[in-house]
Amino acid sequence: MKDYDVIGYAVEATIYCVDCAPRRGRSPIFASSETDTPSHCDTCAELIEETPTSDAYLYVREAVAEAIHAGRRDSVALTVWMGWIEMSGEVVERCIKRAKRNARRMQVQPLLPWPATR
Numbered sequence: 001m002k003d004y005d006v007i008g009y010a011v012e013a014t015i016y017c018v019d020c021a022p023r024r025g026r027s028p029i030f031a032s033s034e035t036d037t038p039s040h041c042d043t044c045a046e047l048i049e050e051t052p053t054s055d056a057y058l059y060v061r062e063a064v065a066e067a068i069h070a071g072r073r074d075s076v077a078l079t080v081w082m083g084w085i086e087m088s089g090e091v092v093e094r095c096i097k098r099a100k101r102n103a104r105r106m107q108v109q110p111l112l113p114w115p116a117t118r
């Protein structure tokens, strides 16, 4: 993907993917545009794959740790955002450790193991 590729459109404060954007009154979002949090199309919920900032990496790591902690394997953090920031196995391990620490602090049992064992 090139920096100048259009990956979505903004209409006022609402974001759309290329397929769902209305034709009028829209501003392009380019692949090079940076974001602190993941953005999804307002219509079909597809991830708009902007360039993640360092804040976005932290945001996704926190969301992944929370999803693991809550046993939410269907969470968008695990199914989509992890791939978006190309989270390494090492970072996932740290998220699992953080989830376990949080679980101890909250005095609840996390629904581990994660990832699911086959």
Ligand SMILES: [Zn+2]
Binding pocket: 016, 017, 018, 019, 020, 021, 041, 042, 043, 044, 045, 046
């Ligand atoms: Zn869409």
